[in-house]
Amino acid sequence: xxxxxxxxALAGLPGMAPFRLRDLLADRSPxxxxxxxxxxxxxxxxxxxxxxxxxxxxAEAHTAAGVGVHVLGSPEYPTALADDAEAPxxxxxxxxxxxxxxxxxxxxGTRRCTHAGRQTARTFGVDLACAGVAVVSGLALGIDGAxxxxxxxxxxxxxxxxxxxxxxGLDVVYPxxxxxxxxxxxxIGCLLSEWPLGVRPERxxxxxxxxxxxxxxxxxxxxxxHAAGGSMHTVEAADARGRTVxxxxxxxxxxASEGTNRLLHDGHGPARDAADVLTAxxxxxxLPPRRRLRAVPDGTDGAVLDAVxxxxxxxxxxxxxxxxxxxxxxxxxxxxxxxxxxxGDAGWWERVGMGE
Amino acid sequence: MIATIPSATLLGVExxxxxxxxxxSTGLPGFHVVGLPDAACRESRDRVRAALLSSNLPWPLRxxxxxxxxxxxxxxxxxxxxPIAIALLAAAGELPIEALTGIACIGELGLxxxxxxxxxxxxxxxxxxxxxxxxxxSCRREAALVGRHDVRAVATLSVVVDALRGDGPWPxxxxxxxxxxxxxxxxxxxxxxxxxxxxxxxxxxAAAGGHHLLMTGPPxxxxxxxxxxxxxxxxxxxxxQALETTRVHSAAGVPLPPRGMVERPPFRAPHHxxxxxxxxxxxxxxxxPGERSCATNGVLFLDELGEFHAGVLDMLRQPLEEGVVRVSxxxxxxxxxxxxxxxxxxxxxxxGRAGPPGACRCSETERARYARRVSGPLLDRFxxxxxxxxxxxxxxLGAAPAESSADVAARxxxxxxxxxxxxxxxxxxxxxERLDEVAPVTKPAWDVLDRRLRxxxxxxxxxxRVRRVARTLADLDGCETLDEEHVCAAMALRVxxxxxxxxx
Numbered sequence: 001x002x003x004x005x006x007x008x009a010l011a012g013l014p015g016m017a018p019f020r021l022r023d024l025l026a027d028r029s030p031x032x033x034x035x036x037x038x039x040x041x042x043x044x045x046x047x048x049x050x051x052x053x054x055x056x057x058x059a060e061a062h063t064a065a066g067v068g069v070h071v072l073g074s075p076e077y078p079t080a081l082a083d084d085a086e087a088p089x090x091x092x093x094x095x096x097x098x099x100x101x102x103x104x105x106x107x108x109g110t111r112r113c114t115h116a117g118r119q120t121a122r123t124f125g126v127d128l129a130c131a132g133v134a135v136v137s138g139l140a141l142g143i144d145g146a147x148x149x150x151x152x153x154x155x156x157x158x159x160x161x162x163x164x165x166x167x168x169g170l171d172v173v174y175p176x177x178x179x180x181x182x183x184x185x186x187x188i189g190c191l192l193s194e195w196p197l198g199v200r201p202e203r204x205x206x207x208x209x210x211x212x213x214x215x216x217x218x219x220x221x222x223x224x225x226h227a228a229g230g231s232m233h234t235v236e237a238a239d240a241r242g243r244t245v246x247x248x249x250x251x252x253x254x255x256a257s258e259g260t261n262r263l264l265h266d267g268h269g270p271a272r273d274a275a276d277v278l279t280a281x282x283x284x285x286x287l288p289p290r291r292r293l294r295a296v297p298d299g300t301d302g303a304v305l306d307a308v309x310x311x312x313x314x315x316x317x318x319x320x321x322x323x324x325x326x327x328x329x330x331x332x333x334x335x336x337x338x339x340x341x342x343x344g345d346a347g348w349w350e351r352v353g354m355g356e
Numbered sequence: 357m358i359a360t361i362p363s364a365t366l367l368g369v370e371x372x373x374x375x376x377x378x379x380x381s382t383g384l385p386g387f388h389v390v391g392l393p394d395a396a397c398r399e400s401r402d403r404v405r406a407a408l409l410s411s412n413l414p415w416p417l418r419x420x421x422x423x424x425x426x427x428x429x430x431x432x433x434x435x436x437x438x439p440i441a442i443a444l445l446a447a448a449g450e451l452p453i454e455a456l457t458g459i460a461c462i463g464e465l466g467l468x469x470x471x472x473x474x475x476x477x478x479x480x481x482x483x484x485x486x487x488x489x490x491x492x493x494s495c496r497r498e499a500a501l502v503g504r505h506d507v508r509a510v511a512t513l514s515v516v517v518d519a520l521r522g523d524g525p526w527p528x529x530x531x532x533x534x535x536x537x538x539x540x541x542x543x544x545x546x547x548x549x550x551x552x553x554x555x556x557x558x559x560x561x562a563a564a565g566g567h568h569l570l571m572t573g574p575p576x577x578x579x580x581x582x583x584x585x586x587x588x589x590x591x592x593x594x595x596x597q598a599l600e601t602t603r604v605h606s607a608a609g610v611p612l613p614p615r616g617m618v619e620r621p622p623f624r625a626p627h628h629x630x631x632x633x634x635x636x637x638x639x640x641x642x643x644x645p646g647e648r649s650c651a652t653n654g655v656l657f658l659d660e661l662g663e664f665h666a667g668v669l670d671m672l673r674q675p676l677e678e679g680v681v682r683v684s685x686x687x688x689x690x691x692x693x694x695x696x697x698x699x700x701x702x703x704x705x706x707x708g709r710a711g712p713p714g715a716c717r718c719s720e721t722e723r724a725r726y727a728r729r730v731s732g733p734l735l736d737r738f739x740x741x742x743x744x745x746x747x748x749x750x751x752x753l754g755a756a757p758a759e760s761s762a763d764v765a766a767r768x769x770x771x772x773x774x775x776x777x778x779x780x781x782x783x784x785x786x787x788x789e790r791l792d793e794v795a796p797v798t799k800p801a802w803d804v805l806d807r808r809l810r811x812x813x814x815x816x817x818x819x820x821r822v823r824r825v826a827r828t829l830a831d832l833d834g835c836e837t838l839d840e841e842h843v844c845a846a847m848a849l850r851v852x853x854x855x856x857x858x859x860x
Contacts, residue, residue: 315848316555326845326848327844330848333844334840334848347743348743
């Protein structure tokens with residue numbers, strides 16, 4: 001009987017939770033544990049379910065889907081995770097497990113982020129991957145996805161491929177909007193999950209997923225977070241494990257930076273750019289210069305650019321500040337957006353491009 | 357003896373002629389109304405009897421049959437009370453039959469013999485083909501709008517009877533005509549709106565080009581305030597439009613202005629709990645026009661768009677394309693006019709707090725559920741989609757009053773004239789195949805559109821809509837061709853659904 005099949009079948013039992021699986025596999029092999037379940041030692045309900053599960057078929061399904069099954073304690077189990085007190089007893093992976101190798105940096109944040117936050121996350125993703133650091137995140141909407149997108153962009157140009165930890169089976173793409181990102185991380189880097197094929201993303205899977213991210217990484221960077229939210233759970237888990245947590249400073253009036261600014265206030269280090277993260281990692285690598293110098297536009301475009309803040313500014317405010325007509329302002333904004341000076345979102349505009 | 361009086365009944369917004377025949381003969385005393393009367397119509401037996409007795413007129417103690425011809429058509433409402441009473445009196449020999457020649461009657465009777473107004477006087481009178489028409493007193497002006505009849509407005513049944521007997525005069529129309537019109541309230545003025553440059557601009561473009569407008573923004577930002585000022589900047593109705601709208605309002609029982617004619621573009625704002633029938637029109641027998649038809653030639657304002665039932669909203673799509681609503685029931689199919697400017701307002705998400713991106717406190721699921729309430733195809737019908745934000749406190753408190761409605765209305769009217777010169781009703785109705793001819797685009801403007809098309813930010817249909825709005829913007833600027841500025845502004849006024857957080 002295949003050990004992998006038994007492990008996957010155990011992880012897929014209804015109502016299975018990470019700690020329960022650890023208990024089941026604490027002092028016996030997956031095959032022994034599976035036999036115990038089938039004999040009813042773990043309750044009649046599981047016995048009934050287990051009677052209908054064909055272990056070989058489960059193993060074949062995982063092999064066919066290209067999913068690796070790793071039991072805690074096996075040689076291929078990522079060492080970065082193996083020592084953790086809450087490490088998943090069984091870990092599933094798609095892609096190159098070799099990507100899960102130190103240095104690992106988590107770049108996480110809220111799904112409800114600002115445009116600036118998304119840009120920052122992307123820049124961190126690019127710069128860290130270029131500096132040879134594996135970017136770890138959760139593939140969620142917002143900051144997570146942007147960090148992954150940045151790392152993938154850099155990986156195409158020879159950077160380190162990213163690692164994603166998800167809260168569902170590796171064949172259940174969630175969120176659907178990130179299907180393409182999901183595919184590319186699996187192709188280039190590595191996708192990890194503690195859930196076997198076919199498991200739907202339940203609400204409580206995400207805090208559990210966050211603990212894996214916290215355990216995996218050497219440094220955790222929070223780009224934007226509201227006062228309460230998933231990222232704050234990841235920070236708690238990272239703090240409990242003694243990981244370095246860095247926060248990206250944000251505008252004091254932006255609700256999306258309320259959590260990160262509080263982290264800074266509470267004594268966590270600031271992450272202004274990837275260099276701060278590299279320093280925290282103890283890697284004194286200089287960042288390659290990426291920014292090109294360009295001249296700040298003048299005339300109408302310059303006046304309009306001056307009226308746009310580094311935080312979301314309404315079209316109304318821009319028009320009021322410039323004193324220009326709505327037509328010229330729209331035309332100037334369209335040109336500025338094309339040249340990546342500003343970005344528009346639902347009638348709000350903010351500066352994204354530097355002119356140094 | 358037999359007597360016949362012409363009258364009319366209402367189906368939808370059209371009146372249909374009805375001949376009221378009364379036959380009084382010997383036999384067991386009784387009173388029967390035949391010819392498909394509805395409930396209100398059948399009850400006229402009791403009203404007519406009481407009204408005759410209250411007016412000291414004799415009730416014939418004989419067998420009375422009233423027929424409403426053509427008998428195959430359903431008669432609705434109480435407007436046939438007066439003709440039934442008159443025909444009955446004539447058939448009973450109380451009135452000289454020859455006095456009834458060329459006279460039609462419309463009106464409901466009170467038990468005390470008073471003549472009461474009924475809805476739909478304008479289409480009803482229009483359906484009557486005889487020279488003299490007797491209507492309730494308060495409906496005189498409305499009846500006179502048709503212009504083909506000698507309108508006799510009466511207050512009580514006994515006045516009609518006396519006049520027909522030759523015992524008294526018809527009420528003098530001229531004395532009442534001299535009543536000065538009560539001063540009507542001016543429509544709300546745009547000068548009262550402080551700040552809100554983008555909102556005002558969108559409003560002006562919507563009025564000038566007939567573009568449907570969706571405003572999203574937090575509660576209290578001024579969406580409703582702006583929408584209420586739209587009728588004030590629309591051009592006044594032409595005589596045909598005014599008659600069409602008056603006809604619908606009359607049939608729907610909407611109170612008409614004192615002069616009888618709806619001369620200003622109507623503003624209809626149904627509540628979001630409105631049912632499908634109340635919006636579309638219909639009903640089993642009456643076929644009353646709905647809110648959409650009442651808004652014809654004016655503005656239909658749907659506040660809290662997200663709170664309307666999804667099915668009700670999707671019924672808006674057909675009239676938005678065709679300008680009419682067809683309501684089919686087992687008994688009849690009627691067509692209501694429904695050519696209106698649609699203005700809608702909604703919060704960007706359930707918490708309504710979403711100002712700048714990142715400030716909202718709703719979960720992704722809540723936002724998605726809220727967004728699904730308005731279907732993509734309906735959102736697509738809005739040429740203008742703007743975010744309205746809270747006004748700057750400084751502008752609210754200080755600053756000189758903004759431009760008044762009259763100034764904006766002048767520009768709107770001139771753009772409408774230009775549209776008419778192109779052979780279209782409004783710029784929003786320019787057919788796609790004529791865009792190249794009437795909305796030529798300069799090279800820099802093409803480059804902007806080209807970039808947007810290639811990046812996928814603009815679809816082919818979106819391109820047509822952007823060009824129509826840009827046409828209106830260029831007209832407002834007095835330009836012949838569409839410049840970069842107009843095209844960019846048209847796109848700035850059409851925030852993407854996905855960006856509004858409304859795409860599902």
